[in-house]
Amino acid sequence: MKKLFIFALGFFIFLTWGMERLAAKIYIDIRSPSFRKFPIAIEPFSTPYLPQAEMKLGERATEILNSDLNLCGFFSLLDLKDLEPQRTTPFSSPKSGFPGKNLEETYFQKVAQIGAEALIQGEITYQNNTLTLEARLYDVIKKELIVGKKYIGEISDLSRMVHRFTNEVVLALTGEPSFFQTKIVFVSALKGHKEIYLMDFDGRNQRQLTKHQSICLSPRFSPEGERIVFTSYKMGNPDLYLKDLRNGEEKRISSYPGLNISPSWSPDGKRIALTLSKDGNPEIYSMNIDGSGLTRLTDHPAIDVSPSWSPEGKRLAFVSNRGGTPQIYLLDLASREVQRLTFEGKYNTHPAWSPRGDLIAFDSLIDGNHNICVIRPDGTGFRILTANMGRCETPSWSPDGRHLVFSSNREGGPHLYLINLEGTQIKRLTFSPGNDTYPNWSPRFKE
Numbered sequence: 224m225k226k227l228f229i230f231a232l233g234f235f236i237f238l239t240w241g242m243e244r245l246a247a248k249i250y251i252d253i254r255s256p257s258f259r260k261f262p263i264a265i266e267p268f269s270t271p272y273l274p275q276a277e278m279k280l281g282e283r284a285t286e287i288l289n290s291d292l293n294l295c296g297f298f299s300l301l302d303l304k305d306l307e308p309q310r311t312t313p314f315s316s317p318k319s320g321f322p323g324k325n326l327e328e329t330y331f332q333k334v335a336q337i338g339a340e341a342l343i344q345g346e347i348t349y350q351n352n353t354l355t356l357e358a359r360l361y362d363v364i365k366k367e368l369i370v371g372k373k374y375i376g377e378i379s380d381l382s383r384m385v386h387r388f389t390n391e392v393v394l395a396l397t398g399e400p401s402f403f404q405t406k407i408v409f410v411s412a413l414k415g416h417k418e419i420y421l422m423d424f425d426g427r428n429q430r431q432l433t434k435h436q437s438i439c440l441s442p443r444f445s446p447e448g449e450r451i452v453f454t455s456y457k458m459g460n461p462d463l464y465l466k467d468l469r470n471g472e473e474k475r476i477s478s479y480p481g482l483n484i485s486p487s488w489s490p491d492g493k494r495i496a497l498t499l500s501k502d503g504n505p506e507i508y509s510m511n512i513d514g515s516g517l518t519r520l521t522d523h524p525a526i527d528v529s530p531s532w533s534p535e536g537k538r539l540a541f542v543s544n545r546g547g548t549p550q551i552y553l554l555d556l557a558s559r560e561v562q563r564l565t566f567e568g569k570y571n572t573h574p575a576w577s578p579r580g581d582l583i584a585f586d587s588l589i590d591g592n593h594n595i596c597v598i599r600p601d602g603t604g605f606r607i608l609t610a611n612m613g614r615c616e617t618p619s620w621s622p623d624g625r626h627l628v629f630s631s632n633r634e635g636g637p638h639l640y641l642i643n644l645e646g647t648q649i650k651r652l653t654f655s656p657g658n659d660t661y662p663n664w665s666p667r668f669k670e
Contacts, residue, residue: 250341250362250396251297260299261396264339264363265289267303268356269346277349280378284347284356284385290425291389291403294650296625296643297396301339331366339363343392349378356384360392370395382427402621406665407628408432408442408451409639413657419453421468424621424628424664426639426652432466433473443486444665451663452476452486452495452512463497465512476514485529489536496520496530496539507541507554520554521561530554531574531583533600540564540574540583540600551585553600565598567605573617578666579624582644586616586629595629595642608646613637619664628652628662 251261265288270281292298334342345358359371370391374384386403393401405424410417414431417438422429433439435457442453449469454461461484463477477483481500488495489509494516496509507521507530521527525545532539539554543561551565551574565571568587575584582597582604589596589607593614598605609615613633620627625644630637639652639659653659 249398253297253397253399261297261340262299262301262338263292263341263343264301264303264334264337265292265343266345268358269344270348271346272348272350274349277378280347280349280354280381284345284381287382287385287425288343288345288389291386292392294425294626294641294643294648295393295401295403296648297393301337303334303337326361326366328366331361331363335363341369341396345388347381352377354378354381354384356381356388358388360395379428382423382425386423386425399623400667402623402626402664402667404668405622406444406448407619407639407652407662408444408665409630409653409659409662410439410442411653411655411657411659413655417658419451419466422652424641425650426654429653429655432468441485441661441663443488443663445488446490446492446666448665448668452488454484454486463495476512477510487530487532487539489532490534491536496532498528498530507539520556520559529573531576533576534578534580538600540576540585542572542574551583551598564600564602565605566602568596571596575618575620575627577620577624578622581624584618584620584627586618595627597644606646608642608644612640612649615640617661619662621664622667628664630660630662 252258268281268284270278273280289300292300340363342361342363348355354376356374360369362369372388372391390401390403402424406421407424408419408421411420416436418431419433419439419442420429421432435455438456440454442451444451451466453464455464461482462475463483463486464473465476466473479499479501482498482505484498486495486497494509495512496507498505499508505526505528506519507527508517508519510517523545525543527541527543529542530539537556541552541554542549543552546563548569550563550571553562553564568589570588571585573586582599584595584597587594587596593616594607595609595615595618596607613631615629615631618627618629627642628639631640637658637660639662641650641652
């Protein structure tokens with residue numbers, strides 16, 4: 224098992240049992256203009272052999288599963304509270320689930336009558352300090368198993384186990400992976416100093432990554448998710464650091480006098496764009512990840528900051544006040560041609576290019592409010608996502624380009640929130656008394 228996989232998913236073992244997918248059938252075409260939410264029924268996770276102290280684990284697993292499926296926006300979750308769960312073979316049976324018709328046909332019919340086209344069952348056991356979670360996804364119409372999984376680990380692994388299975392559900396039904404196994408890095412002043420923290424995409428399993436006892440800013444995941452870069456005032460100057468998340472090793476890679484801030488990884492992970500003020504004026508540069516090969520990309524008397532690399536690696540979005548107020552501009556890396564992108568809003572900052580390449584998110588001051596907005600790279604399609612949500616800043620995209628994480632002071636804080644691209648689903652992620660800012664969403668981790 225790779226170290227990265229351990230970092231990403233915890234120290235639990237996962238086993239595939241049953242059939243991965245019976246066929247390459249796509250149940251939900253999430254890209255279709257006629258897309259409709261797919262009706263799916265979820266039985267509460269059963270806990271037949273759990274000690275009394277761990278009986279709540281089934282409720283927690285069911286809650287996480289429901290939350291994940293609700294958040295992705297592809298499913299209509301149906302209530303099974305009035306339908307008695309039924310299994311003809313125990314989950315622990317080696318034959319259970321193969322070939323997927325361990326449920327009585329009449330039970331499938333009852334589930335279908337409430338409108339469900341798929342069914343999820345799960346069971347949790349706990350023996351000898353080992354937690355086992357087994358889960359299955361059924362095609363209700365065909366009355367057959369689509370996918371079954373078994374995970375073995377500790378109680379602390381429960382949320383990661385459920386996230387992994389939910390990802391299997393989305394992959395099986397849509398043909399595309401989701402983001403349930405991803406992470407978010409962010410800055411928090413929880414313990415007095417602004418340090419870098421790491422958490423699951425839904426805010427669980429938070430842990431501190433740095434102990435600089437200073438100010439850390441703008442953490443950014445590398446394209447493969449193994450490393451982050453960030454700015455720290457640890458040595459007095461805002462320098463750029465590289466941290467390996469697999470072994471914890473950390474080194475300073477840019478320490479020019481003045482600013483070494485707002486890093487952005489190139490899509491191939493070989494270079495980093497950043498802002499330097501070593502010659503007196505903040506400009507955009509790029510360099511190799513060890514700090515060598517420095518190349519100046521902008522040369523203008525105005526302030527140029529906050530670069531964001533396009534997914535194909537040919538352009539940068541950045542912020543400049545060369546037009547009088549901070550606005551988003553695009554830089555063609557081959558020709559060095561600069562084009563202004565935004566004209567709405569008095570103060571536009573923190574551009575973030577969607578991994579799909581179709582949109583750029585940023586925060587914008589409009590009518591006295593800081594909002595998260597999106598715009599197409601050709602300047603069309605400007606939309607406000609977070610109207611009347613307080614001061615919203617520093618957006619970062621999910622790997623599938625369908626959600627954003629950002630900071631907002633709508634309920635004090637600031638804290639971190641998720642929002643979907645339609646602006647209709649909002650989920651608060653952090654609840655600590657410390658200010659939580661500068662979130663950055665990881666890529667999907669390789670296994």
